[in-house]
Amino acid sequence: MIVDVHTHLSTREQWGPVFCEVVDQAYDGSGMDLDCTAERHQAAMSAVDRAIVFGINSKALQMCTPNDDIAAYARAHSDKIIGFMSIDPNEPGALEEIDRSAGDLDLKGIKMSPVYQNYDPRGPEARRVHRRAAELGLPILTHAALHCIPSTPMEWANPLLYDPVAREFPELKIILAHIGLPWFADAMVMARKHRNVFADISPLPIRPWWAYQALAAFHESNLLHKLLFATDWPFASVDDTINALHGINDVMAGTGMPRIPANGIEAIIHRDSLDLLGLA
Structure with a gap:
């Protein structure tokens, strides 16, 4: 079995102007297609057995992918697709939207992003969302890695900010996206300390040196079992991610450094992440 726990379903318009500008600059006109349609997503996920999919809603960055759209796509492909809702903690109706999305829409988890949604993970806005997620048994997947949004603090992306969250809500399953890069050691410490904290490996192919260091840190701490397969599609493909994993040691060839x-x-590739997250 292959489960991709991190994929997107949003049109370029839904990503919002700020994010699109940042991506266009980062990829230097290389043709990153941000129109993540249902048809493209289905084709991209042909190599996996199951995939978690979500949009991102952020008033601060004008990002808006209705949770209803994610739910409709998940219902249409229920044999493969698991839909997560996106909740902006700054919205007054955040808790009501969680209840609606979990109850009426049957979405199975929550996508969050402090740096895109402009909130402190330790703050009261986030805390009420974390509490409701814990009450309903909804895992959260949160951006916990570098970002290039000028208006939000870089510190809000650090994995260590989830230590008080995991201590207050020990049964809440938390996925730290992108292995916490470049704070992979902090992500590793969190995964070691907290039973229900995991990290996803996306988008591994575009950062081979950091990826090796991150996996080496998890391996040396006997924590490879806390890493979940993920692509961050459309930013990496399934095939490229698997190939990058198979070649993870190439960057250290001939150096005598430890191999994964x-x-x-x-x-990692064949992990049943849905079982770990209580979604099987």
């Missing part, structure tokens, strides 16, 4: 074991790599 092949069986550990295969375990």
